Amino acid sequence: MRHIRKAAVIGSGVMGAAIAAHLANVGIPCLLLDLVPTSLTAEEERRGLTLDHPAVRNRLATQAIARLHKASPAPLYRPEFAQRIQPGNLEDDLAKIAEVDWVIEVIVESLEPKRQLLERIEQYWRPGTIVSSNTSGISINEMVAGRSDAFRRNFLGTHFFNPPRYMKLLEVIPGSDTDPELVDFMADFATRRLGKGVVIAKDTPNFIANRIGTYGLLVTFEEMQKGGFSIEEVDAVTGPALGRPRSATFRTLDLVGIDTFVHVAYNVHAHVSDPVEQQAFIVPDAIRSMVERGWLGEKSGQGFYKKVKDGGTTRILSLDLATMEYREQVKVKSASLEAAKAAKGGKAKVQALLAGKDKYAQLAWDIVKRVLIYSAEKMGEIANSPQDVDAAMRWGFNWDLGPFELWDAIGLVPSAKRMQEEGLTLPAWVEAWIAEGHKAFYEEREGAVYMPVGGMSAPVQVPAGVIDLASLKQVGRVVKQNAGASLVDLGDGVACLEFHSQNNAIGPDILAMIEQSVSIVEREFQGMVIANQGRNFCVGANLMLMLMAAQEGDWDEIDLSVRMFHKAMTTLRYSAVPVVAAPHRMTLGGGVEVCLASSRVLPSAETYFGLVEVGVGLIPAGGGCKETARRVSESVSADEDLVPHLARMFQTIGTAKVSTSGDDALAMGWLSENDRVIVNGDLQIAAAKAEVLRMAEHGYTPPVRDARIRVAGADGKAVLQMAARGMWQSGYISDHDLLIVNKLAHVLAGGDVPADSLVSESYLLDLEREAFVSLCGEPKTQERMQYMLAKGKPLRN
Incomplete structure (x- = not known):
């Protein structure tokens, strides 16, 4: 029986400290070890310390823990969780790894230092202890060459994305000798305890997300230079208009670090054998020049963008790659971009952008078509299924749609035909899939969704414990609904009240559904969950309706609205059956009041909870x-x-x-000792359902x-x-x-x-x-x- 009750993180840089912080977030105490300093700081000399003093020898790890309190965004759910991290050093404390269940190596991204460290780790390693490397692309098998069979069976890659608290993706990379049972255990542990979206990647250069993401960034740069586009134009196209984050291409590179990007691109270039692919991963001269100048992005103060202060005002300039000089940004507008902006949801935005007839629509298509084909070419080599690739890109790069989901969104068959007409060659398996009559990579039939895997049609895997409200609604599980909310049958005698108004703001329709739902659930169910899978749980009451009534001086209408809210919350509080609220992300004002009226609250770890009226x-x-x-x-x-x-x-x-996390909401006094935080939001509704059944089984008594x-x-x-x-x-x-x-x-x-x-x-x-x-x-x-x-x-x- 494997378990992880204590861990050790070796390497206290930004990433190592942040991984230790996230382990502390979920209640796992850990050692944080680093090198012993070879010289004293001025402050240490002033205090009369020597190189043998523990404070000096542990300085790197101690300073890393202190920096966690200043980092933004905050790596810790609550500041006091840092007490769960014990600083140490590799000379005095490496033997302590015999006391832990998981050792995570997070040192410099270079093969030889990692191999040397793993050799030292094995000297103190307790058989059965899990050892992993947080590498972003170095071969797992090469790292453990020369280690014992037992060590290799317990070794694998665990690639966290930065920042570990907030980025959902964890790539788990087995080596050729890794025990399959360990892979299953780590996938389950990381999902349930760490709150991660786990993708099993193959031991190939840069694994899945960085392989495709880096290719996409290089392709974007190439198409930009071909068409003579500016940085602002490219970012306008490759941000939300394409179903991707606001940081788009060049702000993303500034955030990641341009030197880091160059290193990641070089890793693929150096380790693939296909000359065409090698050529694709050559870093452009302009980017190399930026690294030589020290223009590394945010960490150096300038990259593709640069902040300058002009009196009391801060302006952001953009780099003109033709002159390598910074200039004022130019606002980008076009019909296709406006159409994408007006569309709702990632799928609709991409469709609107690519349906355009201007140069920005063409730029988007020129980028997208190459990324889609490359993703399909790598299928089987870097991942087992389209589902794994899509999940990696959604969770690791915050894309709304992964490559195969995007391909389906724009129409697999017509877009493939257009690619071929433009001289591109589709991977043989894609041609065969289309020739068999398939219209999409993901096809629904007989109540399940199927996808291509190894030339066969295989069902999409739904992780255990995940309840998808949209899928339940599609198969007729809606009990009652109106414009603002739906009551959905979750099975086993539990219903879910789902808000789906704009921004999930509470108006008369949701208040009516609360009362009606309690009435139905008291008659027909054992209890009710209040949850949804929108971006935010609830941003409060419908402020627009209140403002309109106030401006018209309709005080009776406002008075009535408040009375309706009170009546709905009273009905909720005194429900004869248990009601468990499962809030996530922004839970403000009226959303908080719904939770306070419920029998239990199971917030996600990332719940920002507050009465902000x-x-x-x-x-x-x-x-x-x-x-x-x-x-x-x-x-x-x-x-x-x-x-x-x-x-x-x-x-x-x-x-x-407003609370900074679900744990902070507990500390602020909003939640009771019976409430608990669910780290993985994907499992939240299932956990809330289980809590309803547990409360009902034990004989729920309303207040x-x-x-x-x-x-x-x-x-x-x-x-x-x-x-x-x-x-x-x-x-x-x-x-x-x-x-x-x-x-x-x-x-x-x-x-x-x-x-x-x-x-x-x-x-x-x-x-x-x-x-x-x-x-x-x-x-x-x-x-x-x-x-x-x-x-x-x-x-x-």
Whole structure:
């Protein structure tokens, strides 16, 4: 029985430290080892330390751990998780690897140093301990040449993408002697415990994602030079218009590091035998010149783009490759780009762009056709199936569609015909697939999706524990739906309430579906999950509807809307069967209130959770204030002062603080000890379903209706308002901020009742509603609402 309870990461550079941080995130303590310094720093000399002092000998790892707290984006779910990482060095502490279950090598990307380190590791290696290399392209088999049979059976590649916390892809690369059982174990462990999307790659140069991604970047550069396009033009075409990240081509290279890109390209050039492919991986002279000049991208301050400060303003210049000088960026517009921008979703965007008739549509086609053919040529050599290639590119490069998915989106048969008419040669297996009558690489039949694998049609593999709501809806599992939400039968007596309004914002249709769903589930199911698979769980209530009513002075409509929200949340809270919310990514305002009204919350690790209504000039009014007061009341003993605990939540809501992770939401007090974080969002709905069944099996009992809540009252309100006034006097908040948070204090403290009064939930909800409606009438609040809708960020007025 394999397990990983403790790990060791060798190499404390940016990547090694970040991998250690992610292990710490998921509760795996680890050693972080690096070389022993050969000289003292000025600070060490000032302190009188010597080269033998442990602080000096462990300096590299210790500094790497300290840098985790300053890195952006944050590698840690919570800062205190760094305590799970123990610094050390390779001379004093290498023997400690005998105490761990997994050793990860993350040193310089060069074969010989890796081989030497693995030889040292084997001296202290405990049989059965897993050893892996975080290489981006060096041969796994060559690394362990000369190692024992037992060591080689327990060795494999584990290629994390940077940054490890956020990038989903993990390429697992077995060597020729790797135990197949170990490969299965690591794939399962990385999926469930580390939250990764795992692709099994073959031991070929740069594996899957970097092989295709690097080829695509080089092809893009070549087509750019052929057509005389600028950097801005290429990035306009190869970003969201092509279903790819906003960083597109050249911003991506700046972020990755241009020297790193050159190294990765060279690795393929040096290790493939096909002369045509070797030629494709020759780095252009212009890029080599940039590396020679030290223009390496963001880490050197300039690359294809350069930030310059002009007074108090920062401008971004772009590089003119013809002159190698920086100049002002030129805005890029065209009919095909505008059509892609207007389209919804990666598939529609690509179709719109390639359907265009201008030079940018042609550039997109010239890039895409070559990447598609190359991906097909490498099938079987670098990966086992189109599914693996597509997943690698989606998870590793954040493409909306992998190569074969994109090919299907633009029409396999007509696009293949166009390629041939333009003189390109299709791989033989693609020609054979089309000749057999197939219209796409992925074909649905008999309730399953099939794809080509080794000349045969094989089913697409659905990872264990993954529930896909779209697939369930396609096969008729919808119980009830309206424009904003659907109730979907997950099987085994559990239903899922899925939001699908624009941005999953809560409006009257979702509120109606919440009430109707609870009624149905209480009669026909054991319980309900609230989840969706949109980009974000819920960004809050429908702000546009509220602003329109406020501008028209329709206070009755606003009052009614708040009452509807309260009614829906009350129905949810007192459901006779368990309701488990499974939020992910942005979960704000009303989305938080839905979670607070649920029986349990299972957030994904990447959940950014907060009541942020102050940012639009309002206070939480979907039960958020009431729930905050209730939770504070229940968290303290009957004779304990409420105010310190309430003050912490008052500050959290009053500053619109949002959690940095699911674990941070727990630490902030939004979630209870019964709630737990699900690291892999793909498994979240299945975990929530299992939690519903577990709660039902153990005899779920809903909360007691309208139990009394102890509140801080007038005295507590005065303390909160005094703190707010201090912030106002110090210039931290504006006059309007002060008005808002004073009303917030009034509601959270329970109004002007005596301290420690026991009040009803309905009383607190009335305070919420009255404060909310009054703030809607404030001109500065309406300004904030309008600004947020127009700009997507808060206005401080």
